[in-house]
Amino acid sequence: MQNFEAFREIIATPQKIVITTHFKPDADALGSSLGLAGYLKKKGHQVQVITPSDYPKFLFWMQGHEDVLNYEDFKVQRKASQLIADADMIFCLDFSALSRIESMADVVRKSKATKVMIDHHINPENFATFVYHDAKAAATAQLIFQLIVLLGDKHLIDIPMGECLYAGIMTDTGSFRHPSTTPEVHRIAADIMEIGVNTNRVHRRIYDSTSLDRLKFLGYVLSEKMVVVPEYRIVYFVVTAEELKQFNSQTGDTEGIVNYGLQIDGIVMSVIIVDRPEAIKMSFRSVEEFAVNGLASKHFSGGGHKNAAGGKTTGLGVEATIQKLLNLLPEYKNELLSVPR
16 A cells, blocks of 8 residues: 555544445445444444445345445435545545446545545546555455555454455455466465354355345346357347346346356357446456456446456447447457467
């Protein structure tokens, strides 16, 4: 972290702290936020986690979830805005651009609080006083663990905090199978296990707590909505607003579906296109050297990691978005065909 000693000096005394993360938080975003919140509370700080939206029910088990404020909830929005305005420090976790917190962005930007960014996505914006950024890190939860260790407080990480951080690392590494899974990541996971965290239970809480509707939805998408384009070695899925309604889809129900495309022998890129009220949302996954973050950034107002990125279109509609994707494939054909599988 830049200016680490200055950061250490500030948090040595109690502060009013807000922790926030990106829109539609995943396990790394929420796990990092609640893990850090648990630590800061132990250090005597007044801490409030505020998310810019709701998040999946399969994350509700995390300790501290019940105290999280959802900024989209009009009942708490005024309170949340006041907490942000009055904060001494705002920790921005798992995002590197204020646009990622949607309607909260202006409130956070205008707050006079000292801002701290902790993130592992590329091309961070220059909006924070303190930045702990590493694009090679497997997860933001990894960075939170490392920061606590740097502060000399590893002994303060308890089982609930460890569960939150492990969940973030586990999910962002694809259960430790993505290229970002380094020896250091495994060492951190081992340290968390030694605290007493039941990692099997964390895995089951996230991956084995699906609803019947979601399971039926998954089966439908895989059997009816998957399109294979073998000449370009890609797979794509399209989910309409009507289909989301038909299967009573909840926040998080489309998460992970895109990964199934990469299970097909020879496939290099998988894409899911989902018709949301605010935009056509897209998730990209790839293998080996084919980088989807560049494609998402250049063509779909997105970005992310080399092999996992997001994007969107506005004003195009589903069919036009599909056609835009297909029209781009010739541009990337040589790269797609050269990737070993």
